[in-house]
Amino acid sequence: MGFPQADCRPGQPRVNAEQRSPALMAARPAIASRARSCSATTFWSQALGYQPAANPDFLVPNEAGAPRLHLDETDRTHLDLWADDEHEQVAEVERLLALGASRVEWNYPEGGDFVVLADPDANLFCVINANA
Template sequence: MVRIGAIVLNVSDTGRGGDFWSRALGYQRGDNPHFLLPSAGGGPRLHLDATDRTHLDLWAADEDEQLAEVERLQALGATRVAWDYPEDADFVVLADPDGNVFCVVNAGA
């Protein structure tokens, strides 16, 4: 079963956003300064991005689970979104019945 692995948050300034959200949530910066991680180890990471829209990243354990979850979510009413994927994409972009996009990520990739 997928879980919320990351919340991608659109911010105009990742440094300022990182300063605010790390203090607001008690998160700490990871090796990548755009990722904020829960200090206590539980919960999704926060991915700060100035170019992407706000959305959820749902993490699957491996490629098999990712494909099964994409099928399951489509059966629940999600639709696949036309997307310009990079060659080494580890994610699939879907939209919920209201058109909100989210990604199903192969976290094992």
Template sequence: MIRIGAIVLNTADPERAGAFWSHALGYDRATNPDFLVPQHSGASRFHLDRTDRTHLDLWTDSKAEQRAEVERLISLGATRVDWDYPEDADFIVLADPTGNLFCVIDIGAPN
């Protein structure tokens, strides 16, 4: 089942944004300080990033599920985005009907 796994927030100051959002949402700083993780299960994590656009990361549990969800989202009006993918990419970049980018990530893929 597809779900919002992370919200990627573009920020010029991840430390300052992290301090604010961790207190505002009751999230903890992860080992990597650019990640904020929820104190309770079921909530999405926050990824603070200086260079990436603000976007959603939608998680799936397998490659097959990822393919099925990408096709389902395309049938709903999403489009594939021409992207320079690394060789071991676990994500597929799509755009919603108004051009907002988002990623569909296979979190079951080996890292």
């Protein structure tokens, strides 16, 4: 859907540093998602610069101390990605769309500081303007 599919098993080609967002990596969210498919694994690996763990339910960061991402089919917790300002938020939304995310029709409140997107498995997540 917008990016090459990778083999999600450990030991397969990884995401390079140019594909991840320094702004989103700085947020280091402790999160859970409800997908557990290869397309979700590939998408979140590229979006966050994480790598698949030996246990396929987890993605792990390249940096010590950052939280790992649990890809769980039963947990409906969604991911909030924080951008420093509106300019960064717009850039991150465009980058994530290029990786395979899609826009979601949403009833936004007046002055809403977030954009709702879906990953390739239709799991919702938000990109929030922290400066709004």
